[in-house]
Amino acid sequence: MAEKHFKYVILGGGVAAGYAAQEFAKQGINPGELAIISKEAVAPYERPALSKAYLFPQGAARLPGFHCCVGSGGERLLPEWYTEKGIELILSTEIVKADLSSKSLTSAAGATFTYDILIIATGSSTIKLTDFGVQGADANNILYLREIDDADKIVAAIQAKKDGKAVVVGGGYIGLEISAVLRLNNLDVTMVYPEPWCMPRLFTAGIAAFYESYYANKGVKIVKGTVAVGFDSDTNGDVTSVKLKDGRVLDADIVVVGVGGRPLTSLFKGQIAEEKGGIKTDAFFQTSIPGVYAVGDVATFPMKLYGDLRRVEHVDHSRKSAEQAVKAIKASEEAKSIDEYDYLPYFYSRSFDLSWQFYGDNVGEDTVLFGDSDPTSAKPKFGSYWIKDGKIYGAFLEGGSADENKAIAKVARVQPAVSDKNVLTQEGLQFACKI
Template sequence: MRPLIGKGISVFGRYPSLRPAFPTTPGHHSATAQRAYLSGNPPVHGKLASNFSMSAASKSFSTVLLGGGVASGYFAREWIKEGGKGSDLAIISDDTVVAYERPALSKAYLFPEGAARLPGFYTSVGVGGERQDPTWYSSHGIEYLTETAIKSADLKNKTLTTEDGTAISFEKLVIGTGARVTRLEDFKTPGADLEGVYYLRKVADADALLEGIAEAKKKGPDVNIVIVGGGYIGMEVGAGLVKHGVNLTLVFPESRLMERLLTPELAGFYEKYYEGKGVKLIKKDLVTALEGTDGKVTTAVLKSGKRLPVDLVVVGTGARPNVELFKGAVDLLEGPPGGIKVDGRLQTSAPGVFAVGDVAAFKPAFTGELTRQEHVTNARLTGAYVAREILTPGTQPEYDYLPFFYSREFDLSWQFYGQSQGDPVHFGDQSSGKFGAYWIKDGTVVGAFLESGSEEENAAIKKVIQTKAKAPSDLQAQGLAFAASL
């Protein structure tokens, strides 16, 4: 696992040694201003106060949540909602900002106009909840440590140790370390370390990508960008970047976009749509090397022998769970998709230790198989579930989750529930813009996909999967009406 990178700095809380020298001021929400507060350097009359460090020998908390992703924000929200004391909770994160709705990064954050920016998408605005900006955590007494590196975890003795040697003890630990992007270095791709290669996981990544585009445009109007990957991230990032007027190419080894989910018929619609926006798709091919001049990427070399001129390369080839810190301490799911094994209450094999979000491997009742769900909805739900479980143990049903994915690209918007296994049955008219598919396995509808559905229609296809509806012989003819009839 890439260690939780940072400075070991505290943002808020009840310990004087960890508290910034100046109070958090509402209104300072830009990445720069927030980093100033979160690093202990709040702006004072346009200047920065002197730095301070979390260098005390040890600190103790009732509950510690390790990780600053979506699950952390929703854990904190539920903790306070259910009567938990903020002073009992510490959140430790390697990010420079408090928890935010990560899906915004591959969507509106990349837009050249009307772009999403903090404080607009802190958790829990994704569900219409209160905006949990830095002041929110401060006002509730929650200790939120950002830019903080954990170098070791001793689960038997219930202690985390930061890079500066501070020992943080806990009674309950929630592991929300999430996943890290798969990098070209992981494939040993020559030229992976050249300047101009970007990934997207955090606000800082998105900012760097936008800065890279701006710099490239200074050299001329024709900016060439290659996106490595034709999956979820590749499609969403592509939809955002094409708005910048760049020459965009997606390169991916599969025979179609989002091959693991979309049927050839569904993928064909999105491929034509993207091509209509000027996006070039290169299928069944790989970027095997990057070449550059003066340390800056200039060429993407493909397995087929093609050489693509590039100013920037964006890599969207999946993610890997951050479990290395806990090897030997908790049971891990060996092999893909990896992760930390949890039971029905999201507890790991270590007493008093839970896992949430992308890193947790659990068994949804729908599949009965250990899996990880890299999706914001699961992150929100697992975070809230474990908060309740710690506060009121055993009083709620075991955690369950219906596999769900959604995406928004250009003026398109789709939702999917269940599994894309079995025989697909397509319905609707693609030319009308509203269409979808069901997947049938052993006579049961196990998957449902709908493009441009209303709130009611999306709820209807979800119900089809939840109820394990049997497929009628005229399912194709009924189409969306079948879902509405249940």
């Protein structure tokens, strides 16, 4: 097959690819200079929609409604936009070999692509129970969620197993969001996770208690402190039950597993510096190989605010790191300089009628919980601050307005000193609004 050459290649077709393409167009590129190579069959889209609106029983989101870059209020980049800008979308193409020394990529079909500058935006893959040899984990209707094809399988299962029983394995982002949306589809939902409370990497016990009670009130059953160790299936190969380590057996027509992801870096092993499970970059997302950049989930970068190296798996960082890398590439070509990446960690989620945001770092010897965290309230609004070395490092808010969310973001950025924890508990959100 013929070799194709591009000045710039973005490897990966997720959120980061869409935002990088938008930034390239802003900065100015010539037709034919940029290609996006993606194993998915569609142009880059806002992945968070898949665990939320895509699965709604009514008014479900569908493409082209959530192509990048609508997630941050930007222009929706339809496939035609890429054509108009002279950006080549090379879809349904899996790259199986990357040779960074010869600046070449080889596809599963044997096509070769060469480049001058490469942006690695390969993202993460879902961790599957079959990876660990869990008995029966290859049964039909044991599903995962990463790409649009996965979401389509979940939609098909919801329709085929109407009003059936669903088991959600995992109590993190995917577990909480999928449990909510399956419940909205009138399935009988049980969520199973090994930790003592949901979202343990971020939530305190106090925060988690609210969400667990709220979900229970919505009819979601929660089983904590155990894991799925096997699955039974019928003669058609469809899953029928989930066997738990504690001996319990849960009936299931659908199982959705959300137990985390792994950054997709295997193509580059031994060719590039790695750290903390990702590809090590500088504050401009350039790797140890000049002209090769890594963004989003795969990048381990300097977190200026905290003076250490971090890898962040979240859509907000995917968008912003992609824009930073493109600005750095164009600045380098013009012998200009740009500011270092100065990221404030940001996470959010929406489920049922709830919506929370978190900014900063959930570290420190102390936390305070403030506001109305009664799960039976008509409009609960509460939050938490994380205190380390007498300063606020992290701030969480459920049910906040746009201005209130900006206020907690500012607190996490400024890191104000706290002299009296009790005053902070009493003032709550007002403390943030005064900063």
